[in-house]
Amino acid sequence: MTNIAILGSERVASAIATRLKASGKDFVVGIVDPEMPSDRWTGPDTKFMSTSKAIAASDIIFNATPGETSVAFLGPLQPELAGKVLVDVSNAMRRDEAGMPIGLFYPDSSIAEHLQAALPDTAVVKTLNTMLFAVMANPDCLSSMPTVFLSGNEASAKERVRALLLTMGWQEEVIEDLGPITSARGPEAFMHFVPHIIANHGFAPFALSIAR
Numbered sequence: 001m002t003n004i005a006i007l008g009s010e011r012v013a014s015a016i017a018t019r020l021k022a023s024g025k026d027f028v029v030g031i032v033d034p035e036m037p038s039d040r041w042t043g044p045d046t047k048f049m050s051t052s053k054a055i056a057a058s059d060i061i062f063n064a065t066p067g068e069t070s071v072a073f074l075g076p077l078q079p080e081l082a083g084k085v086l087v088d089v090s091n092a093m094r095r096d097e098a099g100m101p102i103g104l105f106y107p108d109s110s111i112a113e114h115l116q117a118a119l120p121d122t123a124v125v126k127t128l129n130t131m132l133f134a135v136m137a138n139p140d141c142l143s144s145m146p147t148v149f150l151s152g153n154e155a156s157a158k159e160r161v162r163a164l165l166l167t168m169g170w171q172e173e174v175i176e177d178l179g180p181i182t183s184a185r186g187p188e189a190f191m192h193f194v195p196h197i198i199a200n201h202g203f204a205p206f207a208l209s210i211a212r
C-alpha cells in the first residue's frame, strides 16, 4: 500500500491532488500552517495537516514547494524523510531586483542533487517539473503527450514513481528515465525557457518534449 503526501497548497499541489483523487488514490496534504491553507488551493476537499504529520503518514512525498527554499525547508526533516521517496517537482531561479529570473538557482548543479545530498537516507526522484502545472495533472491536454522525465539514484524508487505516473494518466512510452540524480540538471535547466514561453503565449499549457 502506497501512502502519498503532497507538500504545498498552491497550483502544483492542487493539480496533483486533483489527479490523484480522480485516479482513486488517497493522499494527504502537508502545509506549513494547517490553519492557513493558501487561497490558491483548487484541489479537492481535504484536511490540511502539518508538514511533519503528512510525511509521517506517507511513504511517497511530493515536494510542491518553491525550489529556492526546498533544501532549507526539507533538510531539517531528514529523520522524518528517512526511508521514503521524495518526488521533487520543484524549480528555482535567481531573480533580479525587479523579480525577473536571471539564471538557475543552482548553476552547475540542481535542486534535486542538493536535496539528495541533504537527505542521504531518502530516495529523491525528480520528475514533472518540465511542464505547466495543468499538464502534470492532465497529460492528455496537449496535441501530443509530452515527455515526462525521471532522475534519481535508486532504481526501485524510480519504478514506484513510474507506476504513480501511469496511474496519473501518463503513458509508458513518454516516460524517459534520464539516469542518476545528476541528470536532473537538464530538466531543471528548462526554466531558462519558461519566462519567454509565458511571455509569448501566456499560461496556455505547455511542456518540454523530446521528438524522435
Ligand SMILES: NC(=O)c1ccc[n+]([C@@H]2O[C@H](COP(=O)([O-])OP(=O)(O)OC[C@H]3O[C@@H](n4cnc5c(N)ncnc54)[C@H](OP(=O)(O)O)[C@@H]3O)[C@@H](O)[C@H]2O)c1
Pocket (backbone or CB within 6 Å): 007, 008, 009, 010, 011, 012, 013, 030, 031, 032, 033, 036, 037, 038, 063, 064, 065, 066, 067, 068, 069, 073, 089, 090, 091, 092, 128, 129, 130, 131, 132, 133, 134
Ligand atoms: N506552477 C507551475 O506551473 C509549475 C510547473 C513546474 C514546476 N513548478 C514548481 O512546483 C513548485 C510549486 O509551485 P506552485 O506554483 O504550486 O507554487 P509556489 O508558489 O512555488 O508555492 C507552493 C507552496 O509552497 C509552500 N511554501 C512557500 N514558501 C515556502 C517556504 N519558504 N518553505 C516551505 N514551503 C513554502 C506554500 O505552502 P504552504 O501552504 O505550506 O505555506 C505554497 O503553497 C515550485 O517549486 C515550482 O517551481 C511549478
